[in-house]
Amino acid sequence: xxxxxxxxxxxxxxxxxxxxxxPMFSGKTExxxxxxxxxxxxxxxxxxxxxxxxxxxxxxxxxxxxxxRVPSVRVESSEDVRLLGMNADVVGIDEVQFLDAGIVEVxxxxxxxxxxxxxxxxxxxxxxIPFEPMPQLLARAEYITKALAICVVCGHPASRxxxxxxxxxxxxxGSTDHYEARCRSxxxxxxxxxxxxxxxxxxAEEMAGIAEGGRRQQDA
Ligand code: ADP
Ligand code: ZN
Numbered sequence: 001x002x003x004x005x006x007x008x009x010x011x012x013x014x015x016x017x018x019x020x021x022x023p024m025f026s027g028k029t030e031x032x033x034x035x036x037x038x039x040x041x042x043x044x045x046x047x048x049x050x051x052x053x054x055x056x057x058x059x060x061x062x063x064x065x066x067x068x069r070v071p072s073v074r075v076e077s078s079e080d081v082r083l084l085g086m087n088a089d090v091v092g093i094d095e096v097q098f099l100d101a102g103i104v105e106v107x108x109x110x111x112x113x114x115x116x117x118x119x120x121x122x123x124x125x126x127x128x129i130p131f132e133p134m135p136q137l138l139a140r141a142e143y144i145t146k147a148l149a150i151c152v153v154c155g156h157p158a159s160r161x162x163x164x165x166x167x168x169x170x171x172x173x174g175s176t177d178h179y180e181a182r183c184r185s186x187x188x189x190x191x192x193x194x195x196x197x198x199x200x201x202x203x204a205e206e207m208a209g210i211a212e213g214g215r216r217q218q219d220a
Pocket of ligand 2: 153154156183184185186187
């Protein structure tokens with residue numbers, strides 16, 4: 001469907017998709033900010049977007065764990081990305097894994113229309129399972145950067161986000177407090193039942209810090 005729809009107009013020159021992926025704390029946001037700032041210095045028209053779900057630190061900025069920040073616009077859906085992206089030369093999206101599956105088509109369209117699209121997101125969820133729609137974006141991208149953090153257990157390069165919240169505990173906003181970077185050998189996947197039975201949307205909500213009872217539990 002997606003690829004058929006694209007057979008109409010020939011893509012414009014210069015469009016490109018860049019994906020920055022990796023676990024939490026690997027510097028994805030830092031790297032996204034670095035690229036977007038350089039585009040701004042070059043006086044390109046830059047729009048910076050993040051899904052509504054990502055509540056960490058600030059309402060209207062993308063913010064890295066080392067407190068770098070760039071003003072951003074919140075989006076609720078891939079349709080918002082399409083509308084806002086059309087007005088820019090460079091479109092940056094942080095936490096792209098929290099957007100709906102339609103983002104794949106939107107990113108392709110924006111790049112086909114000559115834009116530079118830079119997206120950052122988790123490639124794996126806390127179970128160590130690929131986080132849709134990242135695999136789709138990675139396969140279509142021209143450039144891929146896989147960032148690694150430092151394993152908090154052994155100090156080796158970390159590719160996994162370990163959930164460290166106690167079992168049954170409610171996940172709250174500011175959810176990065178409940179995760180730590182781990183390498184392949186120090187990572188412990190949750191019990192089998194939870195790993196495979198859980199709905200992918202529930203996992204996404206948990207990682208975005210939304211508890212069953214609603215959002216902003218921490219501030220309440
Ligand atoms: P991401 O967007 O991938 O979650 P950020 O760009 O927000 O990452 O933050 C990266 C920063 O996180 C690093 O520069 C460092 O200051 C901090 N940090 C905290 N814990 C770790 C860790 N275990 N490994 C690497 N960096 C860490
Ligand atoms: Zn380790």
